[in-house]
Amino acid sequence: MSIHELTSDRGPEDAENLKLLQRVAVKDRVAFETLYRKFHPQLTRYLMRLMRRPELVEEVVSDTLFVVWEKATQFQGRSRVSTWVTGIAYLKGIKALDRLKTMPEQQADELNDYDTADDSDLISRIGLQEWLGSGLDQISADQRSVVELTYFSGYSYQEIADVMGCPVNTVKTRMFHARRRLASLLPALAKGAAPSDSVEVEHGEKSLGEQENLE
Amino acid sequence: MNRKKHHEHTLEVLPWFVNDTLDRKEREQVLKHLAQCDGCREERDRLIELQKMIREGEVVDGDVEFSFRRTMKRIEEAERNRESVADLRDRNSKRRLFASLALAAGLGVFLVGTLLVGDTGQGTEFQTLTSDQPGVPGSARQMAIGFVDPIPATTLRQALIETGSNIVSGPDENGVYLVEVEVPGGLSHEVFLRRIQGIEGVKHAAFAQ
Structure with a gap:
């Protein structure tokens, strides 16, 4: 089913997010900016908790919302929009942490100062x-x-x-x-x-x- | 479910009882167990405390303006890249098409030319590979032909139909076709072969054994 055929019965907030995402799917930049401003604080907070690496969080938030822009058409309505977006953030965050594990020791030590x-x-x-x-x-x-x-x-x-x-x-x-x-x-x-x-x-x-x- | 199972299940789902996301049936089960279990009530209170600590924790204040501008820049770059890749692909495909058409036309003209120029008026006379003497009867031969740029099968087929030749098989994994050609009278097989090899765009040509 195309994203444009979806409707939400998961409450007014999800319905509003879905409408925004449907507009993002047709590359509506105004809708993307609205969605961005809405999700940025909660993604930042979540990734801060997940990663415990403040210096990496901003990059991962940007990666996440970039994917939302690119893949909005692939949303299938199996979950709330926020669950879908958080799922992308989770995968991106875990991937960034994995990359950190393979980072040369000196770089990793520098980042450990944040611990x-x-x-x-x-x-x-x-x-x-x-x-x-x-x-x-x-x-x-x-x-x-x-x-x-x-x-x-x-x-x-x-x-x-x-x-x-x-x-x-x-x-x-x-x-x-x-x-x-x-x-x-x-x-x-x-x-x-x-x-x-x-x-x-x-x-x-x-x-x-x-x-x-x-x- | 016995009492022990109820207890274990309640402990397991208490975090989601505390955040109020259990469905009605599960919530009722937990409430029923809580009414009779001091340990689970204490654990519930601790989890409420944990939830409060987590909700009150760290105010995260990212720079949304900077972040948005940065992401939009990435999006624009990605779109530019996609456009240039599409452009390049389009140009390459047009170039390949023109090259193929030119090659097919060249091959067609050559084959037609050799048929006409080499025609001794004896119609069905051919030369053998071992004889350069014009007028010596020959035969249709199979030839393997490969091209520098892969030529569309339909284009090649059309050129060969025009010249009365046939594609026997191909292209194989190296892009080589096996075609049946008629060596015109008045031309030795070697000369005919060299001329085919001399056509621009022909990478490989040889008579099949």
């Missing part, structure tokens, strides 16, 4: 937000993505699975590991906060590959 790696004296040194930031630094990018999309963007687990192109059980597994890790790092969440081991076993059976990747 807040030392968590030994965090309580006295920084506030709760910085502590959260540090906690997020210590979970994987995929886990951060699930946490951000759940708590900040307010996505359902099915929508997160759509964004990240993985099964729902993988989303739940990633959330499980993220919660357990954050609970061990953040005092506000520490007291008995980790999900029980029995839940882990159940997830382990459902998504063994994921467990191997994360450990």
